[in-house]
Amino acid sequence: MFWAKTTKRLARLAITASALALPVAAMAGVVVKSTGPSSTKFPVGTKLDDNATITLKGGDVVTVLTAEGTRVIKGAGTFRVGDRPQVAADRFASLTRKRAATRVRTGAVRGENDATVTNPSLWYTDVTRSGTICLYDLATVRLWRPGTLGISTYRIADHGGANQAEVTFDDIYNVATIDPARLPITEGGHYMISAPDGTVTAEVTFVSLGEDYAAPDALAEALIAKGCTVQLEALASSLEASAETGGA
Structure with a gap:
């Protein structure tokens, strides 16, 4: 009886020890x-795990x-990717x-300095x-205009111009x-957006995200794969600005 209990105890300890000995998968980040x-050397879309180190030169920003969260790494020097992020995940x-993207009335309210207003959501089309x-x-689909210019009506039309709508x-x-x-x-539809004076301000193609990307790195990879560089750049710029202001 004693040896049976001892053998079982040793077996459990061996299983626990082997589990602890298994390598822990390093979490990866995506260069945005x-x-x-x-x-x-570090183009957009590059995947870097937490244990990786990168060496940068003066003037580099990755x-x-x-x-x-988000790390904004600036050269010159050698840096570990997995160090504490400057911008928390909640940002x-x-x-x-x-x-x-489902609120009927939302957006950036006019302030004293309209030039500093930025798109508040990745899902608003600039x-x-x-x-x-x-x-x-x-x-x-919601359109977003930078600045507050009073009441104005934009027009969005499909590629052939046969179908269009006004957005005020x-x-x-x-x-x-x-x-x-x-x-x-x-x-995959191609659309032209025109200002009140008729000037074409943007040409956009809409594509659907096939699944819900909750993980930041997974969403970044999806945006890159689908060619949604406008949103990727906006996301990266906003996070970088937050890092420079202490993650606010």
Whole structure:
């Protein structure tokens, strides 16, 4: 009886020890912005695990998005990717939460310095930026205009111009909704956005994100894969600015 109990105890200890001995998978980050002399060594989309070190030169800035937050690494020097992020993960969440794209009246309210207003959500389509736009819901598309310019009406039309809709921004908010009954937004559809004076301000193509990307690095990879560089750049710039102001 004694030997049987001892054998079982030793077996349990052996299993526990072997489990502890298993290597812990390193968490990976994704480069979402890279500028400076070493930018070709760390292009956007590069995956770096926590244990990796990178050596940068003067003038280099590499922004890495991880599950724990954002690191903005500046040269010159050698840096460990897994060091504490300067921007917490909740900042990423505030920029990417899906519920921000379902509010009817929301946006950046006019302030004293309109030039500092930035797009508050990754899911608002900037009327001044051309490119491919990734969205979770093509039936709920919202346009965002930088600054507050009073009441103004923009026009969005499909590639052939046969279908179009007017979108009016009021004097308070910078976000306005496209009426899907007037202009259904289709997967891969190409659209032109025009200002009140008729000038084309952006040409965009809408694509759907096939799944919910809760992890920051996974979302970054999806944006890169689908060519949604406008949103990736906006995300990286916002996170980098937060890092410079202490993660606010």
